[in-house]
Amino acid sequence: MSYSAPLKDMLFNIRYLAGIDQIAQLPGMEDAGFETAQAVLEEAAKFNETVLAPLNWVGDQNPTSWKDGMVTATPGFKAAFKQYTEAGWQGLQHPVAYGGQGLPKTIGSAVGEMQNSANMSFALLPLLSDGAIEALLTAGSSELNAIYLEKLVNGQWTGTMNLTEPQAGSDLAAVRTKAEPQPDGSYKIAGTKIFITWGEHDLAENIVHLVLARVNGAPAGVKGISLFVVPKFLVKADGSLGARNDVACVSIEHKLGIKASPTCVLQFGDAGGAVGYLVGQENRGLEYMFIMMNAARYGVGVQGIAIAQMAYQKAVEFARERIQSRPVDGSLPAAGPIIHHPDVKRMLMTMRAYTEGCRALASVAAAAYDAAHHHPDAQTREQNETFYEFMVPLIKGFSTEMSQEVTSLGVQVHGGMGFIEETGCAQYYRDSKILTIYEGTTAIQANDLVGRKTARDGGQTAKALAAQIASTEAELTATATPDALVMAKRLAAARLAFIEVVDFVSGNTKAHPNAVFAGSVPYLMLAGNLMAGWQMGRALLVAQEALARGEDVAFMQAKITVARFYADHILTKVPGLRDSIVDGAACVTALALDAF
Amino acid sequence: MSYSAPLKDMLFNIRYLAGIDQIAQLPGMEDAGFETAQAVLEEAAKFNETVLAPLNWVGDQNPTSWKDGMVTATPGFKAAFKQYTEAGWQGLQHPVAYGGQGLPKTIGSAVGEMQNSANMSFALLPLLSDGAIEALLTAGSSELNAIYLEKLVNGQWTGTMNLTEPQAGSDLAAVRTKAEPQPDGSYKIAGTKIFITWGEHDLAENIVHLVLARVNGAPAGVKGISLFVVPKFLVKADGSLGARNDVACVSIEHKLGIKASPTCVLQFGDAGGAVGYLVGQENRGLEYMFIMMNAARYGVGVQGIAIAQMAYQKAVEFARERIQSRPVDGSLPAAGPIIHHPDVKRMLMTMRAYTEGCRALASVAAAAYDAAHHHPDAQTREQNETFYEFMVPLIKGFSTEMSQEVTSLGVQVHGGMGFIEETGCAQYYRDSKILTIYEGTTAIQANDLVGRKTARDGGQTAKALAAQIASTEAELTATATPDALVMAKRLAAARLAFIEVVDFVSGNTKAHPNAVFAGSVPYLMLAGNLMAGWQMGRALLVAQEALARGEDVAFMQAKITVARFYADHILTKVPGLRDSIVDGAACVTALALDAF
Incomplete structure (x- = not known):
């Protein structure tokens, strides 16, 4: 399935609705004007169209697999991730101090959309790393950050978010995973985490798990949750990898969609306790997690836009080619492409209007995020923060709900062919169904x-x-x-x-x-x-x-x-x-x- | 996944909204009063809950398979179909003269819903036979009907509808399959038909294909289409089976849903021409096909209701068991079953209201169908016919569109568990997607x-x-x-x-x-x-x-x-x-x- 990035629409939003040239006037954002946006997006388009998009269907047909605790990614993913990190895409929005490019979210968000249109299963890997980076930047000690951040930013290592347990999905107050303080300042972590995206894989040297757990004696409920770094391989003082930590991937799920992204059950501490390092202070884990979750929620909203865009493109392509019936207005002498039929146009217009509307909103919210983080005036920062915070649940909830209507219309435009898996549009329908669920269901966003x-x-x-x-x-x-x-x-x-x-x-x-x-x-x-x-x-x-x-x-x-x-x-x-x-x-x- | 037939709601509709006791006053319907409805529905509930429902998930995981032209149904389907036919379910609504029970559609429709809730892939087989029976009753000669009807009604043989060709989906004017008259009054049929549901299988002795084709020299477009019976095995004068006819199943599709029902590509006439028998008159095929298609469209609408009901039941079951968070009104001292949460109730109520509304409409329309066919007064028949005809596209279009919203909500109620295939609700989401497409897309209904x-x-x-x-x-x-x-x-x-x-x-x-x-x-x-x-x-x-x-x-x-x-x-x-x-x-x- 080919993908063609909607560069024009993205740049229209970035220029006129998000106001990139004003963002470029913010301290530290001087190089992030319209021309930079254009150059970055063109490069991103090339990469995502040619490297990630061709692997999307492959991933659906050859899901990432589990054997004896080892997870092997879909063929082609490893090489693609290598290209991805070598080109520096992982660091796009992250601080220059840690090897990133420090570009604004206004640009990064558009690049994120492209990655998710091209290959949502793949894109989840850098998205989760982004979350881990965000959490460490927020609350990690300088020692912890010195060890982990640069390698997360350059993609040598990847990150995960470990919240959910069998009895604790939306309700994090029910988290049971335990953390026992050790004399050396570390903790022993023990418990079971489920639904851990890219929780185990063979694409990077190490995996940095960010894990919610309770320190012995912590208060009940969400006020007793702390955040820990639990690396897959322990890291030696010189930064090289040491022994395997006590965390095991005991199975992966058989899912409706995003089949190339492994959804892992992780068992911590079955052999004596996994070594974990506290992030920030004890009992403030939920607060830190929310920062990274807010970034991830925005990111999932963008996934909705991304998959809607892909469904639209595929439907337009089919509607131009499929010949069926003469148009009702007699504008063609005989049967013509179905794009001539008013109802097909209605479906395509619905798909497009939803997608463009949500993309515009995400772009404007990204600009507010940038202003909230970089504007010199405190009041302006606060205003922008308030705007962004209001929009996050809408972007997450509305863009993902609409994406399911859009991907369903995408199948509908294809008629009977849409129901045949080889056609490819059913994958978008299946993949999109997770978006209203993970990182907080639509009801959680609404709360x-x-x-x-x-x-x-x-x-x-x-x-x-x-x-x-x-x-x-x-x-x-x-x-x-x-x-x-x-x-x-x-x-x-x-x-x-x-x-x-x-x-x-x-x-x-x-x-x-x-x-x-x-x-x-x-x-x-x-x-x-x-x-x-x-x-x-x-x-x-x-x-x-x-x-x-x-x-x-x-x-x-x-x-x-x-x-x-x-x-x-x-x-x-x-x-x-x-x-x-x-x-x-x-x-x-x-x-x-x-x-x- | 267990299924519990919504007997009370069905009987409420049949009694109060559809007025079964008035139907029982129609000539030939004397035995079809409320007590009959109750007895039949209770029997049907038992059969569908215990025989068909347990095979539904099995069918999704072990789809019917193809090898060298042979199609082998999901394990268990053959025995279930034997039980189904031996109990006389296939003949429920068909004329007593051909071995059926001659019950009204008002009752038959509710039974159909149960079958489709229990196992939509399975239920498609008798549904297609119903269509073939309908077409023969409408237009078949007495010779043809003498050979085929009784065995279709008792389920010894099954029927199919062969409309679609690669270039002719919604647009039947584009049908190319050829029919060449033979000296003995039969025709040689040649062409390719696609998307033929249960077009080949091992559950019955013979398959009676009803095929749209063009007789040499027929007018272009839909006015040149004729309808033929093409049996899988030729039938000898004494009713026993003769040679294999020249029709081959060359492949089956790999589909998003209804995986246990084979969707076949049938090749007619590759070895000299398949023997076919004209149904009714030449060039009136579309007219006959519409009669059987109207019945099938109503039936597909009922499938929408059926799968919505199943999704609702499964979601309620989960919402009662899954413990997560304390209710917002503080009505429980701690975390409780999610059915206490207002948004979960909203989802369940939405699912239920759609399902009950569409079921009521289908029941009332079925009663109109019965009156249209059995009322002694011509004007009353016509009024009822008009009512029924108006409702058919609504039942087909609206009930199936709503079923996709309902099955999607069903997954949503399950949260992350909904995305895991083993949970089972994703199957309804996948299965329901065909309903707005086959037997005429929603746009075709709207036309x-x-x-x-x-x-x-x-x-x-x-x-x-x-x-x-x-x-x-x-x-x-x-x-x-x-x-x-x-x-x-x-x-x-x-x-x-x-x-x-x-x-x-x-x-x-x-x-x-x-x-x-x-x-x-x-x-x-x-x-x-x-x-x-x-x-x-x-x-x-x-x-x-x-x-x-x-x-x-x-x-x-x-x-x-x-x-x-x-x-x-x-x-x-x-x-x-x-x-x-x-x-x-x-x-x-x-x-x-x-x-x-």
């Missing part, structure tokens, strides 16, 4: 949106966003083009619905938690839809201006059409969600438990 | 709804249905309970949206076909949602009355809650669809083809 992002500040952040959207509406209305007027109208209806829901949520979370949480996922879907639609509204404005300048006419016209489609076909779902959330809460929880 | 069912009579049938819905609203309003008032309000909003869309469709199909067909699938989703919601409104009325009589309190209360949920969470999607269809048509087809 975050309701609790920390909406109720905590009484809906203030949400209302401020609504005010920004109203400004965009005013700008659209001022241009007075038919497309802009429709967009303004749909945005306004969605914004008003959003405000009502925000009031409902912030007004009832304490007194009527069941009512609010009955609508938490619909609220996430509503908010995600609106925020992505808002970016499509901004994109429409930019495209109108660019058209007036005669710039890139075909692209800008298409952008306007896609934005208009988003307004009429996706934003129109919002008011109905308001009705469900605000009026329909009671019946969600009314049924007696034994009546289910 | 039928727009063209034959709405535009042809200027929206008259649709408007008459809207008037009936308005009556139900009035009845609901008259009871003045809060639940009934909400249902009436949501139905009214949806009905008004429906009427606007019907006007748009019937007013523009000729002049602006692109605009209408751009919204054809959304129209189908809108209409299906409304019609199922209408039946939930009727169910709510019945349940309120039953409650007043003190009848089956827990069941009736649950029915009211589920109906209310349908109103607030599913019917509320309708107005947004109106906006997309009526206001949003232009942007669907505006994008230049090369801009995709």
